[in-house]
Amino acid sequence: MGREKPVLKVGGRPMLLRVYGEAEKVGEVLVAVSRNAPKTRELCLREGIPIVETPGRGYVEDTLFLLREFGPFLSVSADLPFLKASDVMAIGEAFDGRTSLTGVLPLDRVPKDLHPLTYRGYAVIGLNAVGTEGEKFFELSNPLLALNVNTPGELKLAGRIARLVEKPFKAFRELHGGG
Template sequence: MIIVMAGGRSTRMGKEKPVLRVGGKPMLLRVYGEAEKAGETLVTLSRNTPKTKEWCLRERIPFVETPGRGYVEDVRWLLREFGPFVSVSSDLPFVRASDIGSIAKAFDGKTSLTGVLPLERVPGDLKPVVYRGYAVVGLNAVGAEGENFFELSNPLLALNVNTPKDLKLAERIAKLVGR
């Protein structure tokens, strides 16, 4: 199962990120569309995302509401409710079905896989979260037995839209890549 994480508070952005448009399309629809191509997909919402819930109802996108106490707590809740899953953040506007499929294929259902990019693959304008020499991206496989890194190749996964500045950059990139 693929789960699109769309229930966060969006504190740095100041508004619900999943409904913000990149390339004329809400990020939620961009991410969900790619995830759905890769397999059975469900969106997670919480009390923090009422507008996103409206979109899911309008577009008939399957969703579940999590407790909304924070990312880690919601992931643990999802693991208990659904078992192992692939997680993709709703603020990754340039994720592709092939990215999701590659981590899903490598996932053994037990050991979590944290999606990462080698730093040399990260475009210069982006300032990703760096851990152990890699850029950490919002595409993961969630299991219950340990964790490994999983190297991805799509450099645009380094753009996680968290701030208004990130959103402007995503808009520029969408125009350049025609997505």
């Protein structure tokens, strides 16, 4: 997209802050950054978000680096603006600490306007549990996880969805003293 995706805004907030805020509700979160993401690092430092440096040689290499450094862990992409804490909790509860879990959505749960990466009849989601002994799919239920922001069109769609989904809840909270 020509820019670091984690710092792009959806609903007025950088996607990284949206994802971090939900993941943090479940447990300790470290943001993996490399020399390839200086604006993401800057955002984390400004917001007081803990980071871990990776070699920056690619997703697979960085994931293996993190596995060697920390052992099994949950991984979530910063470009999933509609991730919920319950999504992270669900995969975390199913993770046995050994077998990797790839988060997926059945295609019948994917909204019609979205065209996610598909494999074996599922939409592959950027929420995973990284283990050391094999891999299996883990079905998630949040249909908005299918919106992994990879293009300017998807960023625009995420902005429209954020306005539709979040404003009613914000207005409700304000009316009922929730700020």
